[in-house]
Amino acid sequence: xxxxxxxxxxxxxxxxxxxxxxxxxxxxxxxxxxxxxxxxxxxxxxxxxxxxxxxxxxxxxxxxxxxxxxxxxxxxxxxxxxxxxxxxxxxxxxxxxxxxxxxxxxxxxxxxxxxxxxxxxxxxxxxxxxxxxxxxxxxxxxxxxxxxxxxxxxxxxxxxxxxxxxxxxxxxxxxxxxxxxxxxxxxxxxxxxxxxxxxxxxxxxxxxxxxxxxxxxxxxxxxxxxxxxxxxxxxxxxxxxxxxxxxxxxxxxxxxxxxxxxxxxxxxxxxxxxxxxxxxxxxxxxxxxxxxxxxxxxxxxxxxxxxxxxxxxxxxxxxxxxxxxxxxxxxxxxxxxxxxxxxxxxxxxxxxxxxxxxxxxxxxxxxxxxxxxxxxxxxxxxxxxxxxxxxxxxxxxxxxxxxxxxxxxxxxxxxxxxxxxxxxxxxxxxxxxxxxxxxxxxxxxxxxxxxxxxxxxxxxxxxxxxxxxxxxxxxxxxxxxxxxxxxxxxxxxxxxxxxxxxxxxxxxxxxxxxxxxxxxxxxxxxxxxxxxxxxxxxxxxxx
Numbered sequence: 001x002x003x004x005x006x007x008x009x010x011x012x013x014x015x016x017x018x019x020x021x022x023x024x025x026x027x028x029x030x031x032x033x034x035x036x037x038x039x040x041x042x043x044x045x046x047x048x049x050x051x052x053x054x055x056x057x058x059x060x061x062x063x064x065x066x067x068x069x070x071x072x073x074x075x076x077x078x079x080x081x082x083x084x085x086x087x088x089x090x091x092x093x094x095x096x097x098x099x100x101x102x103x104x105x106x107x108x109x110x111x112x113x114x115x116x117x118x119x120x121x122x123x124x125x126x127x128x129x130x131x132x133x134x135x136x137x138x139x140x141x142x143x144x145x146x147x148x149x150x151x152x153x154x155x156x157x158x159x160x161x162x163x164x165x166x167x168x169x170x171x172x173x174x175x176x177x178x179x180x181x182x183x184x185x186x187x188x189x190x191x192x193x194x195x196x197x198x199x200x201x202x203x204x205x206x207x208x209x210x211x212x213x214x215x216x217x218x219x220x221x222x223x224x225x226x227x228x229x230x231x232x233x234x235x236x237x238x239x240x241x242x243x244x245x246x247x248x249x250x251x252x253x254x255x256x257x258x259x260x261x262x263x264x265x266x267x268x269x270x271x272x273x274x275x276x277x278x279x280x281x282x283x284x285x286x287x288x289x290x291x292x293x294x295x296x297x298x299x300x301x302x303x304x305x306x307x308x309x310x311x312x313x314x315x316x317x318x319x320x321x322x323x324x325x326x327x328x329x330x331x332x333x334x335x336x337x338x339x340x341x342x343x344x345x346x347x348x349x350x351x352x353x354x355x356x357x358x359x360x361x362x363x364x365x366x367x368x369x370x371x372x373x374x375x376x377x378x379x380x381x382x383x384x385x386x387x388x389x390x391x392x393x394x395x396x397x398x399x400x401x402x403x404x405x406x407x408x409x410x411x412x413x414x415x416x417x418x419x420x421x422x423x424x425x426x427x428x429x430x431x432x433x434x435x436x437x438x439x440x441x442x443x444x445x446x447x448x449x450x451x452x453x454x455x456x457x458x459x460x461x462x463x464x465x466x467x468x469x470x471x472x473x474x475x476x477x478x479x480x481x482x483x484x485x486x487x488x489x490x491x492x493x494x495x496x497x498x499x500x501x502x503x504x505x506x507x508x509x510x511x512x513x514x515x516x517x518x519x520x521x522x523x524x525x526x527x528x529x530x531x532x533x534x535x536x537x538x539x540x541x542x543x
Contacts, residue, residue, distance in 0.1 A: 004028040009063035020046045022218035031192045038215035039450045040422025044198040052086045085155030085163040091147035125153040144333035145176030165197040170447045173332045173476045207262040230260035242451040246515040254537045267519035282539040284525035285532045287503035296470040297321040302353030315494040326471045328481040331491035337474040341441045345371035370437040374444045376428030386412040392434040406430040421448030442473035458484040482514045482528045
């Protein structure tokens with residue numbers, strides 16, 4: 001049964017001459033799990049928002065969308081609220097109450113549902129999603145993963161037939177993201193609820209999908225099953241190849257044919273079979289050595305809490321960041337990572353402890369330290385992208401140079417809120433680069449970025465490092481950090497528990513590590529990136 005049908009759908013935003021959606025024709029069958037991917041700004045979120053009347057963007061539209069054979073625009077408000085759920089990228093943009101059980105009850109209360117029914121449904125959702133221990137908590141006390149799970153439960157309590165997800169794991173740590181996607185898959189399999197999801201991180205969600213759609217310039221260019229897509233991977237665009245899970249990328253690089261593994265487990269079996277009859281002469285990667293240039297940032301015995309009577313958010317934290325390094329800070333949601341960057345940048349004042357910048361006390365240092373927040377929209381106050389850049393006081397030549405470097409040169413006339421999440425990240429990055437900082441503090445800088453620009457972003461960071469700049473970033477993006485970080489720190493329970501070079505960090509972990517490492521650790525040592533695995537595979541099969 002076709003549940004959602006888009007017929008010749010076209011859409012353009014106000015004041016834009018280009019179509020954000022260009023002749024979209026799409027059918028979604030009941031119970032399907034569809035993954036939608038594509039470059040930042042290709043129209044993914046715009047398409048999803050057209051499937052939910054309450055969040056449909058303003059602009060010029062033609063064509064139609066049918067839900068269960070009837071025009072979506074003719075659905076009454078009750079059916080529109082209940083039958084189609086929408087889970088946003090940022091959980092804080094969707095939560096409207098102050099307590100967990102209030103949030104679960106909110107939608108049903110707005111529809112005038114009886115109190116006894118609300119209590120039953122809220123209790124059922126809390127039990128299903130394992131929310132018993134935080135059912136009565138304040139929203140402010142929840143981690144990012146808990147908030148996103150609450151958003152999902154708040155949608156589920158309405159008994160939806162379709163749930164639409166707009167990059168739901170972009171702000172979740174790897175463990176929380178895996179658990180969230182497993183829960184979504186369970187809902188799809190066991191309850192028959194249709195799932196439509198946009199994602200840039202395909203490592204786990206790819207194997208759950210029934211169909212994969214790829215969008216480019218407002219059009220759907222690929223529509224097939226994951227197996228069909230991987231079978232023809234060599235004939236696809238470079239962007240599609242980069243978007244694939246590590247297992248697919250590695251297989252396609254070392255094999256001429258054969259079915260690509262989709263999961264880490266399948267990848268581990270495949271590489272065992274691939275190397276079965278071969279003498280393994282090369283079985284480990286030798287990590288690169290970092291040239292010591294001194295210390296850029298030194299933190300000692302740092303304490304911080306938001307409330308004088310509250311718990312410590314940072315507790316006796318000590319850390320040293322080498323000068324000229326790319327330093328990644330990882331850890332679970334709520335570990336204190338973002339708070340640490342805010343304290344270092346001076347936005348928050350520590351209770352006690354010492355912070356030194358290039359050997360001087362932070363309060364006396366004249367070094368340029370700039371902070372890119374997780375929510376980059378807080379940086380935007382102007383009506384156009386160009387005006388945002390001009391606000392930084394740089395000359396026209398420098399603005400054009402940075403706009404080209406960050407890939408936003410074609411967006412200069414757009415409003416900052418009318419561009420995609422990934423494009424907003426690029427704009428935020430461009431603004432701080434115009435100030436030529438000596439130390440960059442980046443909070444989830446790859447959030448919303450497509451794989452293609454992540455590769456460009458890694459080059460930007462390498463260029464900054466070559467100029468002697470120091471980059472400290474908080475990130476959940478394991479694959480990105482494994483490629484570009486020199487050092488990685490793990491935060492847990494309000495402090496730093498480990499600091500290692502990037503290779504040693506990822507090679508020694510089970511969960512905070514890459515798919516490439518998990519699928520090959522039984523045959524190779526220190527293999528962390530796709531490049532590592534491909535290099536050793538080719539060395540061992542060459543005569």
